[in-house]
Amino acid sequence: MLIYIFYFFIAIVVVQLFYYLGVFGKFAFAKPQTITPKNIPVSVIVCAKNEEKNVTNYIPLLAEQNYPDFEIVLIDDASSDETLEVFEEYEKKYSNIRLVKVQNNEAFWGNKKYALTLGIKASKKEYLLFTDADCYPTSKDWITAMASQFTTEKTIVLGYGGYEKKENSLLNKVIRFETILTAVQYFSWAKSGLPYMGVGRNLAYKKEEFFNVNGFIDHIQVRSGDDDLFINQAATKANTTIAYSPESFTYSKPKESYKAWFIQKRRHTSTANYYKFFDKMQLGLFYSSQLFFFLTVIVLLAFQFQWIAVVALLATRYTIVWIVMGFSAGKFRERDLKIWFPIVEIMLIFTQINIFITNIFSKPVHWK
Known part of the structure; x- marks a missing residue:
């Protein structure tokens, strides 16, 4: 034996x-990525549900990006806290912010994909850049770095969304290691011509890609997967590339307890059941x-x-x-x-x- x-x-x-x-x-052994700025129209899309504290801190970091042609589409998904009120204040303060208010819909109650669809349809720019309400860019050149990877053929850009470091925390190291291992996987398979997922913390694509696959309709019944299931369906060798210059990163605060992180990972892992064979x-x-x-x-x-x-x-x-x-x-x-x-x-x-x-x-x- x-x-x-x-x-x-x-x-x-x-x-x-x-x-x-x-x-x-x-x-791992790829050359450092260079950034060649491009003046293409970008809609930054942020969907939030009960994220009052995060949107208060992070929306200004998006609104003050160094980029010549962009708008920010803020989607309030029927929040029960003060998220909508914070969004309305920023809408008054920044001329490039567009607000989408989502009411509870019996057929799509609590479905982020429904809220995102309304936001995408409300956007006015040709290229869409997504991040989560609890995320922030590492620099004022985040949009520039992500948009620079678009070409005539490459209309989907996969980015990296990391987590903040916390000193003297083994759990934090496990969370960050899992995050880079996941990123290494989807970046490497994309470079191999077989893209299979991306993360909503940092993801960009041309609006036509969304409508080419009829949006999220094929997996609308799956509550998660507005990022990875969409990419699994829409991404190909021909239309997908990656962004990994430090200026293109976003970060968010990691979970502080093993239980909270475990629940989060259960949700992420469950969507893999719907990937291609x-x-x-x-x-x-x-x-x-x-x-x-x-x-x-x-x-x-x-x-x-x-x-x-x-x-x-x-x-x-x-x-x-x-x-x-x-x-x-x-x-x-x-x-x-x-x-x-x-x-x-x-x-x-x-x-x-x-x-x-x-x-x-x-x-x-x-x-x-």
């Missing part, structure tokens, strides 16, 4: 190296190979079976993964995570197992 486990272990290592070197290396397959293979790598290592080393070969393969895998993730973390300005890599990776793997099992027995909670 142990010999078969050993052969299986070798196969798992090969799979892992394929992902990290063959796929993720396309992003290949995308579900490659994601499933990657995450299962991570799990089986650790399980087979434990078994083989416990019985000291071919332990020299096992240790050599273990060291090879860790060295390559550390290099790839280290270069990637550098691109995302998350270099401090490199020394924590083995610990946060193991914590993340077992969190994902917990999420997978929990989602089987209960449905996650979605838009507020």
Whole structure:
């Protein structure tokens, strides 16, 4: 039995190296991205539901961007706090803000996609740039950096939405590691010509792409997925590119408790069930190979079976993964995570197992 486990272990290592070197290396070792400013019309779209504090802090950072031709479409999705009142004050203060007020609709109650659709239809510019109400750009050149990646052919731009650092917090390191691992995956597959998702914290596309697939209609019944399910449907090798210059990043505050983050990740993970078959397959293979790598290592080393070969393969895998993730973390300005890599990776793997099992027995909670 142990010999078969050993052969299986070798196969798992090969799979892992394929992902990290063959796929993720396309992003990790890519050259730094340059920004060539373009004067194209952009509508920045922000959908908020009960986000009074965040929109108070972050809308001015959007309104004061250094960009010649943009508007901000603020969508209040039937908030019960003072979000709408804050939006109305900013509408008076900034001439480039457009306000969309969404009333509860019995057919689409609590559905963010319905609210976003109204905002997209109300927008006046040709290119749409999305971020969440709890996000803020890293610089006043955020719109410039994201818009610079549009070309005649590339009409979808995938951006990076990170989380703030919190000192002396292991949970914060796990959250940020999970975020860069996810970004490395969807950036790398996009560079490979197989884009499969993006994040609503930082995403841009030409308005015609939205109407080409009839908006969110094909997955309107799924409460989440206004970002990743849309990209999974609309993105192709021909029309999709990525933005990863530091000026293009957005950030938001991470969850401060494991329970809150766990609930958030359950929601995000549940939408993957609606991805295209290949995308579900490659994601499933990657995450299962991570799990089986650790399980087979434990078994083989416990019985000291071919332990020299096992240790050599273990060291090879860790060295390559550390290099790839280290270069990637550098691109995302998350270099401090490199020394924590083995610990946060193991914590993340077992969190994902917990999420997978929990989602089987209960449905996650979605838009507020």
